[in-house]
Amino acid sequence: MARLERESLKLQEQEYARLQVELFDNKLAMLTSIHHECDEPINWLEVASRKIDxxxxxxxxxxxxxxxxxxxxxxxxxxxxxxxxxxxxxxxxxxxxxxxxxxxxxxxxx
Structure with missing residues (x-):
């Protein structure tokens, strides 16, 4: 009986660790790809040459x-x-x- 509880606990810990790794990987993917989702690029030379309003x-x-x-x-x-x-x-x-x-x-x- 104790052996089954230990195995069950071990499987739960492994599942928890797998979910934590998956969560970390998702955050890492989001952080390393955020620049792909940015707005239109800004032409700073054009902005600098604009007429004052x-x-x-x-x-x-x-x-x-x-x-x-x-x-x-x-x-x-x-x-x-x-x-x-x-x-x-x-x-x-x-x-x-x-x-x-x-x-x-x-x-x-x-």
């Missing part, structure tokens, strides 16, 4: 956001205490200039 004589969205951060800046207690307000304003002003440059040159490589 706002007038270059007006402010772009990045520049507007940077200006809004600059105009809404109110130095906090510690900024005033440690006299960091001017430095912080200079950083925000530099961010506005950086945003302006990146707005009209969307290609970071050239």
């Amino acid at each position: 706002f007038d270059s004589n007006s402010l772009g969205p990045k520049e507007k956001a940077a200006l809004a951060r600059l105009s809404s800046y109110e130095p906090g207690f510690f900024d005033r205490l440690f006299m960091r307000a001017d430095k912080k304003r200079q950083e925000l002003l530099a961010n506005v200039e950086l945003a302006k440059k990146s707005e009209y040159n969307p290609n970071p490589f050239g």
Whole structure:
């Protein structure tokens, strides 16, 4: 009787191990083939050469956001205490200039 229970337990363990291996193999197959199921390829050169969607004589969205951060800046207690307000304003002003440059040159490589 005990021998039959041991054999039955052994078969159950083997079946469990087989199912675990099959599950692992399925996950591995999914991970190694996911690139076959991706979207259409993106032509990054075409994307980089697209015309900007706002007038270059007006402010772009990045520049507007940077200006809004600059105009809404109110130095906090510690900024005033440690006299960091001017430095912080200079950083925000530099961010506005950086945003302006990146707005009209969307290609970071050239």
